[in-house]
Amino acid sequence: MTRPKRPATWPAAMHEYATAQRAANRSPATIRLHRHYLNQLIEVTPTPWTITHRHLETAIGNERWAGEARKSARTVYRGFFRWAHGHGYIDDDPAFALPSVRVPQAVARPAPEFVVKYAVTRLDPRLTLMMQLGAFGGLRVREIAAVHSRDVLDDVLLVHGKGGKQRLVPIEEYTLHGRLQLLDGYAFPNRWTGQPITAGHVSRIMSAALPEGWTAHNLRHRLATRSYEGTGDLFAVMRLLGHTKPETTLRYIGLADARVRTAARAGLLAG
The missing domain is CATH 1.10.150 (DNA polymerase; domain 1)
Structure with missing residues (x-):
């Protein structure tokens, strides 16, 4: 052939x-x-x-x-x-038998409250909005970059996530709600093209503005942890973050030391 x-x-x-x-x-x-x-x-x-x-x-x-x-x-x-x-371009697939790559599960590292307070009280309104979307909405940097006024549905934000997936994120923090209501077009447009700035640009801006050692992703971990501690509902947190598997969400949740110590004590008492 x-x-x-x-x-x-x-x-x-x-x-x-x-x-x-x-x-x-x-x-x-x-x-x-x-x-x-x-x-x-x-x-x-x-x-x-x-x-x-x-x-x-x-x-x-x-x-x-x-x-x-x-x-x-x-x-x-x-x-x-x-x-x-x-497509018939090759007879044998050289990648077919590539070994799977094992990645150790990372420990969740939610931003502590002093970092969140520092993040969301900046004088720069644009930077404050980025930080609030991460801390109170749990958005990824690529999702923050794409926020547009047409996606603000009263107190809910339509978020465009990974792989073209969309989800609805309730906006419960009143100052974030107010800032989103004032948007007209992209929240973070490129000054030359009018299109949204890149996820990499958002990540660099946020990392540079946060205390050393903390990133935008730690704000997302913080929301996951606080949401799970408040509800105990893993699947609700999974939907909030836009995950497809609960195992992924578990990697974002850093249980408070007090809860872990209570679990350890309960194990002793059970013995």
């Missing part, structure tokens, strides 16, 4: 792959992430069609990468070569 004409270079193949991802309704952020990891292979071979399993293992074993980066790279390479194999 005649092989379909395949893209001759990495850029051409990546462009065609991105088109296929958009057709599958993958988000722009996902497409950028895949392009980032595929770019790591450009210096390995001149075209994707001469990549071997060993090449991919070596790339994933990059000593500069942490476990999460290796896991992401494996997912990207498997997706790309599965697409290439499905």
